[in-house]
Structures are given as C-alpha cells and as structure tokens.
Amino acid sequence: MASVAQEPASREPGGPEGPAQERRALPGWRAVGARLLALREGSIIVITIVTAIYFSVNTSNFFTGENLETLLPYFAPFAILAAGEVFVMILGEIDLSIAGLYLFAPILFYKLNTSVGLSLVPAVIVALLACMAVGAINGVFVSVVGVNSFVVTLGMLFTFEGLSLIISKGTPVATPGGQPPLGTFGKVFGGGTYSELIWAVAIVVILQIVLMFSRWGVYTVAIGSNKLGASEAGVRVNLVMIRNYMLCSLTAGLVGVFEAVRSATVQPNPAGPNEILFLAVAAAVIGGTLLTGGSGTVVGALIGALFLGILKDGLILQGVQATYLLFYTGLAVIVAMTANVFVGRVRRGQTGGG
C-alpha cells in the first residue's frame, strides 16, 4: 500500500509546476509539504496518508501482506474505471454506461467463446472492440447530435444491463478461462493476485502521460475548459470527444472481464455494477477531477480509489458491522471531500501568486 502512495509523490521532481523559489526558501518537512500541496493530487494524497495512519494505529493488522491482498480488489478495478472516466469528466461530460459495459463485456466474452467458438484472447478482443463501438456511439450522441451526456449514457446503461440480462437469460455465467486451475490467460486477465494492480498502475501511468504530455491530453483539457475556443483554434472537438468515450468504454469492458475472471462467474445483476459505477465516479472526483470539466488527473483518481479502498478495508478491520459499512463510508466520503476542499484552498492560497 505504502509503495503505491509513494508513487505519485516521487513523480513530483519532474512535475512541471514545482515552484522553484519556494522550494529553496522552505527547509525540510515544510518544503516537502509545500511541494506536495502544490500538486493537484496533493490534498487527496495527504488525506489518504492520514486515513492509512489512522487505521494502522487503531487496528493491529492493517500493514500486513495479507491485508494488502485483501485491499487490492477494493481499489484496483475502481482505479482503472476512474482513469477512463477522468477522460470523459475533463470534457465536462459524464459516462454512466460504464456499469452496463462492465456487465456486458464478460457476458459477450462468454458467448463469443462458448457459442461462436472464438478462443479466449480473440473473444476478449472482440468483446472489448464491441465496448469501444458503444463508446463511439455515446460520443457521437454527445458531441455530434448534442444530447446531454447524462441522459445518453444513462440510456446506454439501462440498454446494456438489459442486454446482459437477455443474453444470459438472467442466470449466472461461468467465466471462460476463469475456472480453477487458472491458466496464463486467467492469471493475466484479473485472476492473478497482482494482475489487476499491475494493470491499474500501467493504465494509470500511461493515461496520465497521455493527459499531460500528448496533444490528445491537451485537447481534452482545452475542450473541457473552453469548447468554443478549442474549436475556433481548430481542435476537432467531436473527434476528441468520441475518442475519449471509446477509451472510457474500453476501460469499463476491461475491468468487467477482469472481475469476471477473478470471481469465476458473472452475476447478471445490475445492482453490483451500479454501485461500482458510483464508486468509480467518486474515486475520480475525490482524486481532484472536476465534475464541471476542464481539469483532472488520472493519478488522483487512482489515489481516490485507494482512499475508498483503505476506508472500506479499514472499517472492516476495525470490526464495523456489515450493515453499518455503507453508512460510515458515506460519512467518511463527505468528511474527506470537505477536507479536500479545505486543503485545496490552502494549496491555491499558497501558490496563488505564482
């Protein structure tokens, strides 16, 4: 866990916004604190560390290898989902359909493997391509047709959850390649202990680089910040928006397959995916991505997911009853977001003059 939290912190020296003068002026820990807060992800990093310290003091077995393994599925899938969602949220839009595709992708994968006869990898690839096609449709509706993204993707959410029920006839499906003993396919696609963690870190790192250091990323921010201005400057707004929706759908389908392999079966019940959707959006928002668009961070989304994971895991370790878990999670999210806003204000006050 600790090594994951360190990851973004070690990224700072290369970060573009390091206020050089302040850095020299402040000694020791204060300098570290100042640099941490200068990051967009700064406040959530602080809050996540504080939460982790709280649980390690108040429970005996928080910092154990065993617990790390328990923690992983609580956050890795959300980190991947949130990473894709960040690309849509920076545009100032939302994608609710990820829950539908999360459920649909593994069921389509199952059908392609068992009924059509595709072998595992081609079946996954075709299923993910189908998800991207759905993302493209989302993108076309939002950008070209101009329908509100909440409405379009809500419709897609219901459509694909419904389609999943129809295809599976409402009965649980045994994930191909997910049955013990796991083969290479199963270990790579979510079944291995660290499989999802490795995917999550790789996807987050790549997408953060795309966001900060590629034209695609710059145009994404440009559209979310000033859509008309971006199009006047010659940015092909529709193309970028469609592409981002395709990316978001791809991550949704990918996580759907991972989770299906990990749990060996797919329950065609929309309740689970819907909760996962909310947690993924929450992870992105907690991580510092604005719902209004124009600003966001993939690394922040990963840390937001980590915060939610630590919270759930810590509460369970503390012996909170299952019936109380959601209640406490809700309160903690509100407290954390309030603290986030406060720390963010300190941060802006500090770097405001720059």
Added chain:
Amino acid sequence: MAAEGAQAPQPGQAPPPEPVVPVASAPDDVLRVEHIAKRFGPVTALRDVNLHLRKGEVLGLLGDNGAGKSTLIKIISGFQKQDAGRMFVRGQPYEPKSVDDARAKGVDTVYQDLALIDELSVYHNLFLRRERVLRPLPLLNNREMKREARRALDEIGINIPRIDVSVARLSGGQRQAIAVARTVNSDADIILLDEPLAAMGAKEGAQILDLVARLKAEGRVSIIMILHNYVQVFQACDRVSMIQDGTIVLDKPTAETSVEELTKIVVDEYRRARLAAQG
C-alpha cells in the same frame, strides 16, 4: 483605388432600394471578398459584402452590433461557410473547409472570445493545434515550445513574466496579446482581429495598438481589425470599411474620411431605422 461607398441616404427618405455594390479591389490585394451572403434561418446576417485587403495594410471594419461583422470574420476564417459569393487569397480562389484549412492558406483569426484555454499554460495556448512533438513517441516537446514561445513573445514585444502559468492568471491585455501572438506566430500573413480592444482598459488597449503598429511596420502581415472606437480607427488603420445591415456602405482610406463622416453614416442609419420602426 478603393471603390466609392454607397451614398448615405438623406434623412426622411423612404427605405433605399437594394444597393448594387460594385466589387472593391486593388492590384496588390492579398484578400478579396465578392458578393458574400449568409443567412441564419430567417435572419439575413450578410446580404452582399464586397471587401478587399491590400498587402501590408491595416483595415478597420466598423459596424453596429448585429451588422454582420463577426459573421463576415467567421466566414473568412473558415469557421462558417457562406451561402453565396466568392473569396480570393492572393488571386487564387479561396474556399476554406475548416479553420485548420484557412490557417494552412495563411489566414488566421483572433476571435472576440480569444479562444484561449484558461486551464492551459501560456505556451500551450500559443501552440494550440501546432504543438511541437518529440520523435518517435508523439509526446509534447514542452521545452522547445517554451523556448519558442519566449522568443516569439519577445520578438513582438509582449512582456509576459512567466509563460508556464495558466492564462487564467493573466490580465485582459496580456490575454489579448497572447491571442494575437498566437496568430502572428502561426506564419499567417492575413490576420483577422475581432474586437481586439473589447473589455480592455485604455493603457492595455494602447499596448495592443502598439503591437498592431509594430506588425504593420514589419510589413509581413495584412490585418483586418474590428473596432468600435473611431479614434482608434484613425490611430491604427490605413483604411476603413463600414458594414451596415449586411453590406458595406463605406470604404475609404482613413486619410480621406473623418470621424464626422463615419458618425453621420451611423446617425443616418439610426434615423432611418427609427423611421422604419414607427412605420
């Protein structure tokens, strides 16, 4: 040289017949606009616009709100397509398919809203759509963009202390200057400025007009500038065109006209409009 503007109608006259506007031109034109018309549903934004821009000159475009200035700019810049009429750049037929296409043909625009991205840094804004990338990975070459941005800003004499801060932190004048620098830096030789002095203090406005004067002195670019303040027109422009009711009603070198003449056209139009409104 410049075509004679349509006669200003006398007050009290009946609404004038459709004016037949002669095509305006000069031998050293870099841009020529002929009989451009544009409707938005029931609204006629441009009726019949003829306009020309000579090499190295600064043309002031005047007109009331809703007269069609911005529509004309958007058509020339490739953002919208005209319903009728033709355009020529350096004598060649000019049919921009997009803003990018217009830019590739040397026509670039600073819009009224500046098209700046608040969340992006000064240099990312300067290079928007023309980013420098590293090879072979398509990653942004931020170092080179910073260096070139600094040089470009120095060249046209704009003082921006830090170019790695987001443009949201800059003043109105600095933002305008960056928007202008972006077009100048894009190798465009025909630059359209849509109300560059709107919402700007006198001192900041003077800085922008200085910048325009410096560009003019260089002689590389030709500029069409939408303005409201007549004093600024006479200060910055070689020639002035006035657009009224979707057509050009005056086209004269600034040396041959006066604030009084421009004012009279506007007042006459106002009287005529009031008369029409009263039936």
